[in-house]
Amino acid sequence: MQFLVGHLTMLKPVSGYGHNSDKYAGWNETTNADHWITSPMVKDSIDLNFWLAAYNDAANLQVKVQVSSNGIDWTDEATFASKGAGGDFGLDYVEKTVPIAKIGNYYIRWTTANYVEGGFYIDDVTVTPYTEPVNVGSDPMTVNKFELAQNYPNPFNPTTRINYSVPSDSKVTISIYSITGELVAELVNDNLSAGTYSVNFNGSNLASGMYIYRMVAGSFVQTHKMMLLK
Numbered sequence: 001m002q003f004l005v006g007h008l009t010m011l012k013p014v015s016g017y018g019h020n021s022d023k024y025a026g027w028n029e030t031t032n033a034d035h036w037i038t039s040p041m042v043k044d045s046i047d048l049n050f051w052l053a054a055y056n057d058a059a060n061l062q063v064k065v066q067v068s069s070n071g072i073d074w075t076d077e078a079t080f081a082s083k084g085a086g087g088d089f090g091l092d093y094v095e096k097t098v099p100i101a102k103i104g105n106y107y108i109r110w111t112t113a114n115y116v117e118g119g120f121y122i123d124d125v126t127v128t129p130y131t132e133p134v135n136v137g138s139d140p141m142t143v144n145k146f147e148l149a150q151n152y153p154n155p156f157n158p159t160t161r162i163n164y165s166v167p168s169d170s171k172v173t174i175s176i177y178s179i180t181g182e183l184v185a186e187l188v189n190d191n192l193s194a195g196t197y198s199v200n201f202n203g204s205n206l207a208s209g210m211y212i213y214r215m216v217a218g219s220f221v222q223t224h225k226m227m228l229l230k
Contacts, residue, residue, distance in 0.1 A: 036111035037122060038071070043105050043159065044200070047128040051093035052110075053121045054082040062113035063120055065098045069106045079113050082120050093123065135195045143167045143194055148174070148215040148222040151201070155227035158204040162187070162213060165196045170217045176201065177212045184211065203228045 054061040061082045066074040077100055083092040100108075110122055149163040166172060174188040184206065187199050203211075208230045214223040 036109055039108040039125065041105050041107055042127055043202075046100050047130075048098040048100055048108060048125070049095070049128065050110075050125040051095055051121075051123045052080060052082050053093045053123075054119075061120055064109075064111050064113045066109045066111060067100060067106050068109065069104065071107050074109060074111075093121075135197055143196060146170075146215070146217050146220040146222070148213075148224060150224055151213070151226045155229040156203070157229050158206075159200055159202045160226060161198055161200050163196065163198050164215055166192050166194055166217065169193050172215065172217045174199065174213060174215045177214065179210045179212065187213075188215075 048065065052063060063080050063082055064076055065078045065080075066076055068074045078096075078098045080094075080096050083094050110120070112120070143165045144167050145165065146167060147165040151160045151162045153160060162174065164172075164174065170192060172188055172190060172192050173186065175186050176184040178184055185201070187201055188197075201213075206228055208228050211226050211228060212223055213226060214221065
């Protein structure tokens, strides 16, 4: 699973997927409805990245990417044509990316859009959330000081939200550190106008423990501790 937190990129495979643990659909199956693969649950907006190949000699297998909040009702996000694989060996993969704009928990499914005997493979599945700062709508005239709020929830697993206030146009950075002072992620590094903002942090790729987050804006510096419990 790939996480993009602010301007810092960290990589982590989706559980059950990735190099040398590919997934396939369609082997010895006889109907279009049999051709599907469902991912573990993911959360909020992402870029979905994966490799795709047909499990036959044809290159005209159409594969849909769909999402569902309940695992029953599915919505189409994209459709791709796979490349011919030439059988069990020498799979000819093509790399694909699908942006998915969604709030909350949901599943991802790959399924055939047209039936072609043999099915398809997917491999090296990663996702990239964009935790960009979001202005939560306060009147800039009511913001009269810099402030970094305590994250909520705290403790958290694996996501938490951090609110902060900016009283005037400022260059703002918010960074996450391990308890030993190692930089873990940079959530915000941007020029922001006056207002109250919110940014999410996803700690799925981190070990349980105490972390420190720090906001810097000009001469203003403030830190808080937060606890990740898995």
